[in-house]
Amino acid sequence: MISIQTEDFDSGAEYTALRDSGAGTGAIATFTGLVRDSGDTQDVSGLFLEHYPGMTEQVIAGLVEEASRRWDVRKARVIHRVGRLLLQEQIVFVGVCSAHRGDAFAACEFIMDALKTSAPFWKKELSEAGEHWVEQKASDVARGEAWDK
Amino acid sequence: MTDQTLTVRFFARLREELDTGELTLPADKAQTAGDLLASLASRGGPWAQLQGSQPVMIAINQAMAKPATPVKAGDEVAFFPPVTGG
Secondary structure, eight states: OEEEESSOOOHHHHHHHHHOSOTTOOEEEEEEEEOOSOSSSSSEEEEEEEEOTTHHHHHHHHHHHHHHHHSOOSEEEEEEEOEEEETTOEEEEEEEEESSHHHHHHHHHHHHHHHHHHSOEEEEEEETTEEEEOOOOHHHHHHHHHTTO | OOOOEEEEEEOHHHHHHHTOSEEEEEGGGOSBHHHHHHHHHTTOGGGGGGGSSSOOEEEETTEEEOTTSBOOTTOEEEEEOOOOOO
């Protein structure tokens, strides 16, 4: 299931929901991304996140499908927030249930890495000094491309 | 309605700098997404950046596309900076 939303999420409740994925699940990997105080700029007080409604959901659904072809994925959950977020708030949640940890870790990391370079979201850093649209990082592109090998 | 137009959408930095979220253009002006970019860039001012040094990503009907991808009436064409979510 994929949710794009302005409101916060309860990662504990999400984890509990992931546990209900059948007796074949032996591993759950989750990732949560938070608003950090520095990025392209310093003293970041928050972020503004914009997305392309419709395309975002389609791209993420495609990533979950690809993960399910490559690894054992029994259930997957992706939540991404948009709008204005304050320091330390939760931005993104990815959770994957698999039979074994290797598949859970890999599928979770793949979805997250691929989301960063292919899902149409854009972050703007907000600080006392002003606003700054975040630039795509070569390191993020390299991480995304590494999954193609 | 018979729609002989294209919808063009802009996001993030491009949306702000062009002060435009959405445009409707006649579909017969462009064969490809690249034609559309060139035509918009020729408006000058901030529009010139559509063919500038910074990469511009293209989506047609919400799927990633290339400058050579054909466009037709009724399409939704989006231009945006490289994505930075997560």
